Amino acid sequence: MKNVKHLRCVKCNKTFSVEPGIYTCKECGPKGILDVVYDYEYIASRINKKILSESKVNSMWRYMDFLPVQPDGPKPPLRVGWTPLYRVDRLGQQFGLANLYLKDDGLNPTASLKDRPSAIAVAKALEEGYDTVACSSTGNAASSLAGNAAAAGLKSVIFVPGRAPQGKVAQLKIFGAIVISVQGSYQETFELSAHAIEKFGWYNRNAAINPYLVEGKKTVSLEIAEQLNWEMPDWVAVSVGDGCTVAGVWKGFKDLYEVGFISKIPKIISVQAEGCYPINRAFHLNKEFEPMEENTIADSIAVGVPRNPDKALCAIRETKGIAVNVSDEEILEAMRNIGNYAGVFGEPAGVTAFAGIKKAVAEGLVDPKETIVCCITGNGLKDVANGIRAAGEPIKISPSLEELEKVLEKI
Template identity: 65%
Template sequence: MKNVKYLQCIECGKTFKPEPGRYICDVCGPKLGILDVIYDYEYIKSKASKETFANNADYSIWRYEPFLPIEENGPKPKLRVGWSPLYKPEKLAKEVGLNNLYVKDDGINPTGSMKDRASCVAVAKAMEENADVICCSSTGNAASSCAGNAASVGIKTVIFVPGRAPLGKVSQLKIFGANVMSVQGSYEETFKLSADAIEQNGWYNRNAAINPYLVEGKKTISLEICEQMNWEVPDWIVFSVGDGCSIAGAYKGFLDLYNAGFISKMPKVAGIQAEGCAPLAHAWQEKREWHQEAENTIADSIAVGVPRNAIKALRAVSESDGVWETVTDDEILDAMRFMGKNAGVFGEPAGCAGMAGLRKLVANGVIKKDETVACAVTGNGLKDTANAIKAAGEPMKVEPTAEGLKKALKEIGY
């Protein structure tokens, strides 16, 4: 990888060659020794410019290959990941109380979530290393994205999910041919089992908080936002947070663009967690170290009591002078209805948590009316139809008669 200088421990600063199997710092261990991918920005600038992007017809994650830690012109999975729409919904902005609001709908990715960005990089790296099996733990979206992208090139997957994972996500896994291990316990217990299985069998590790390359895939959402905004930088970016990998990746994307000279400022980062599982937001609000919390929220994709990428997530908010916010399950359900009604965007609970948090931040005066905001919807609503019905309500039942029709129409004002 000519564009990568080295991997660097974010705790002690020790550097490592980007070799197969290198995931963490030997000195600091798996909890603190998370690695950053450090790039040669002069090399990137020799390969990419605003002009080359303007003339690039590959509208997928791979248009940003000079910014990604993969072998130049190396093997890649077959699904078309990335270049999701960036909407500017005027009605939604008005209802939120903003002049300029952008919504990045990453639920249109092949398996329905932002996690496809990380998984396609994972599969590309696994192909470089001639891996036969890819393994991960997940609350659902990372699992289905891993299984789908791996299936596109015939690589087997072993996936560990907590028993509470929605059936919509588990059904995806089974359709993609994954070996699914439904762990009857918490996400933390699920993660530990997957880590044991990976170590025992030598499988490729897709766990995003351990594998430093996966955050790099997630950062492409920010590269797209900038390019789609004609290289203007929003004042704020708003992301829901579970493990911490997505918000860390989003921040890293802007940082890489800044260091490579593509943009001249950085956005502030707002991290949104569900009140029923908000170890990072609660720690920030109470000015203390974070600790494990119960996983008590309908937003399963961000129900992570022990966030594995806490350090990078906290760093993204603190270095950008951003904020953390929490939202209740009722506020999340309301945000699902709110986005659907005012923008036509259907997000799962975790996917809409960011919008729920944004509404609170604007209402509380943290984000100002004239500031430009990009809010990510990280997962499609079809992932969790049970909670969608809970949010929107059951359909009206109509008797198949003229009187039944008249009665029904009167109830809706016609």
């Protein structure tokens, strides 16, 4: 991989060569998350906006020069990425937002943004000769890994906390994964997966450990930039759990800035649920995170002990961004808002970013005239129970036109 220089620890800045099995800093241990450092001059010599505009690859692999995989190596066959970016004027007008966009990553193969890092994980596992991939997840990372692994002919072993929604568990089973439902917290689930991966020698897809997976997540930013014709928005709002997704969003824009494709990096709006906001609390208190309970309907971002806080906090701070916490009721309202006025069905964690946008504007933190992109990270069919909770039950009547007329008169 000529485009990659080395891996660098976010704690001590020590560098490591790119070799199989190197995930975290040998000096700092598990907290020493590594960052992939690129040769931007080399990338700029190989790719430009014109080449991209002529690309026939309508997936995340159109950005191969920005990714830490062998250019001619094996890739999972599912079409991941190049999801739509909608300008949603009707939704924006409803809340006084002049320039609002939704990036709908619920339209990925397994219906979440997590397909992006999972595609990288499967590609790296194939490169390195593994036959089994594994991870812990609250749901979306699990189903994305299982789906991409199945398509590529790899086995998958998935650890989920007992609270994972049935829609996500069903996906895992359909994709043929070995599913271990851990009757405990996400933290306990993660720890068990880490011990099992080490003991049995599986490829580690845990995004908070594996430095390559953030690189998959960053492709959402590369797409946003290209789809906006390289005119950067003022803000990008992201639902935040472990910290990996927001770190990836930042990394993507940073890469584009370094090769001269864009002239500014958007500010980040980090949005967490009030029932679990360790990263946002660390940002506001300007200190390291402290563990929190996982008490929110937004299961995909209910991470009380985030594994990638350093990169997440850098993303907010270096972009001069903000951190906003929202209640479960505000999340449910965001599900209704986006569905009613934009026709997009997002799961609770998938729409949390929009709830944060509304709150940030209401509190004067964001100018409603600015351009804002909201990342919808997962499809609502992942969690139909909360979809019904947000929208309400259907009207039930007997098969009678007269009764229907009476009901319609009351609406």
